[in-house]
Amino acid sequence: MSILNWHDETNVMNALRRSQAVIVFDLKGQVLKANNLFCDLMGYTEAEILGRNHSMFLTREAAESEAYRDFWQNLRSGRPVGGSIIKQEPQSEKDARNDAEED
Numbered sequence: 001m002s003i004l005n006w007h008d009e010t011n012v013m014n015a016l017r018r019s020q021a022v023i024v025f026d027l028k029g030q031v032l033k034a035n036n037l038f039c040d041l042m043g044y045t046e047a048e049i050l051g052r053n054h055s056m057f058l059t060r061e062a063a064e065s066e067a068y069r070d071f072w073q074n075l076r077s078g079r080p081v082g083g084s085i086i087k088q089e090p091q092s093e094k095d096a097r098n099d100a101e102e103d
Contacts, residue, residue, distance in 0.1 A: 027076050029054040043090035 016022070021038035025031050031049045039046050042057060049056065055063035062068055074081050 023054075025054050027072075029072065048090075 017035050019037075021041045022033075022035045023031060023038045024033040031052055031054065034042075034046050034049055036046075039049070042049075055068070058068065071081055
């Protein structure tokens with residue numbers, strides 16, 4: 001028998017969402033949901049990141065690294081993943097277009 005009943009588990013999850021930066025994405029890395037703490041920490045609104053790929057938060061070098069590929073392979077295999085990820089600073093839409101034109 002569980003120590004926590006369903007109502008208690010719901011309250012615990014709600015408390016975590018209020019006190020922790022939380023992002024939800026599918027196994028392809030598409031952002032499905034992010035709470036305000038996550039968005040504030042990363043410098044985006046939720047509308048700016050929904051449907052985009054998780055790699056948008058990384059530097060190009062980090063997103064193309066073997067470690068990042070391993071990170072996703074571990075997640076897809078159901079293995080827990082921890083550690084630090086190098087954050088990419090938010091770009092304005094103009095900056096993103098300029099970067100795309102340079103490629």
